[in-house]
Amino acid sequence: MSGLSAGVRLAYYEKKVCILERHTTIGGLNSFYRLRRRNYDVGLHAITNYAEPGTKRGPLSKLLRQLRMTWEDFDLRPQLRSSIVFPGCRLEFTNQFNDFVQQVAEAFPDQIDGFQKLVERIAGHDALNLQRATVSARQVVSEYIGDPRLVDMIFCPLMFYGSATPRDMDFSQFVIMFRSIFHEGFGRPFEGIRLILKKLVRHFRSLGGDLRLRAGVSEIRHREGRATSVLLDDGTEIETDNILSSAGAAETMRMISSQQPPPEAVPGDISFVESISVMDKQPSSLGHDQTIVFYCDSPEFHYERPDVPVDLRSGIICSPNNFDYSEPLEDGRIRITALANPHYWMNLPEEQYVAEKDLWNQRIIASAVQHIPDFREHVVDTDVFTPRTIRRFTGHLNGCVYGAPDKSVNGQTELSNLFLCGTDQGFLGIVGAMLSGITIANRYLLR
Amino acid sequence: MTADQIRQVILDILERIAPDEDLSDLDDARPFREQMELDSMDFLDIVMELRKMYRIQIPEEDYPHLNTMAGTVEYLTPLLKDVAVSA
16 A cells, blocks of 8 residues: 555556556455455555544655545444443543543543543654654653553554554554544544555556556565666566665565575564454344454453464454444455464464464454454354464465564665565554555655 | 636646545635645656656655645646647
8 A cells, every 4th residue: 555655646646557456356455355256355444543524643644645536435334333442441432532531531540640641741752753762652651651451451452553563662653553543543434444455456547657566576576786677486587776665675675686695684573363254143132332342361462472372352343333323234244363473373384274263263253252242143254364374475474464673764774766665664554564665765766 | 828717727636636525615825734644755756647647757855846836836837838638
């Protein structure tokens, strides 16, 4: 989506743009597929940074302006309500930030003053200043909040929805995530991510852009510090003046042909297994009206690559049905996502892989139904993705979802006309990915 | 183009960049930024739209001339005097 957004900007200003995608369909980490006559979304649980149509400020409004697209193009419907559930404590939140403040005040009366001061600190923080030094978000938050459980409950959704680093985040990333999830909130188009992707592609092509699927780049050729052409998997060579890569930092470095091995960027290893259940009932008819439930069953929240195949102690339960649509979705869906060990899933022999997927799917659901009504007897179809699935379809090493722990915020590489955009450039989430493509295109290719 | 035509061109550009803004009461003497949400990214889009439409290059040191509608029209008038209105 970062590449498509960059492509729209460049094509709009009459640059000759060709977007190359190895997969048979668009979207990368946020995509869609059809399986046994049903539509599925990948990646997207919800779009963060929700804003009411017509809002003049904020990331979503900026994004639409830059792309010359309309609020109707994205058709975002707001969430109903979401919650963060820890042992003995639950905090609900909506797209109205005051609801969350009130929940914190009720559940943690002795912490609310500190929480309010933290909110002021966040409001005054310039998170987009790329010159700022890295600061531990946990350290900053602990200055304001003394109860470690509240600290963990605030971090849980923010890390689950965007942290490339285990255990802690940079404070600027924390601020971006806090605003995008708690202040702005969640939305989803009725038709899912495919709506936005298809609109983007149509827009790109109408501006004269060229999008090629099944066209993976195997090599970036260069001379005297400048990229000169890309070599495709099928042997085609395309000459170019500039390259913008959304393939990931480490993944892109590996494409640079060189006598010496290229400098090794370190890929991240935070990845997930997701269980997707299709039901013959709407979740609300079982009494479940939450949009997203972030749960943690252990006293402390552990956001890191687990030593076991799947970390069952915490997870995210998303029901795409529970947004404020004008009509219900065709069938009920429950998606449950939990941290996984990429190395375990990559190395299994195929037969065992299939069996393990099934086994861990059942375990993930069993831990999730402690927090939502037991939906298992209504399941009519199931799909599961693992880090291996993510690597297969996106090429991201380790099946990594939020990119490398070290972001290359200026987007530059060792080649003067090769730039990075997307999750490894630094902005998070779907809106972040799109803004990343726009920012890098503006800065280097449109000036 | 006349000054009035140039003003309309700028209004059309602003309308494209910021479709959620109401521009009917725009005060030509006051900075755009005091009257609408316009950040540096949007501002650069005005420059790039003009380049795309009329092939004019505006050097960065001249950007302060474009802070208000009156300043923009005055700055563009000599540059666009022999140019026809484009669709």
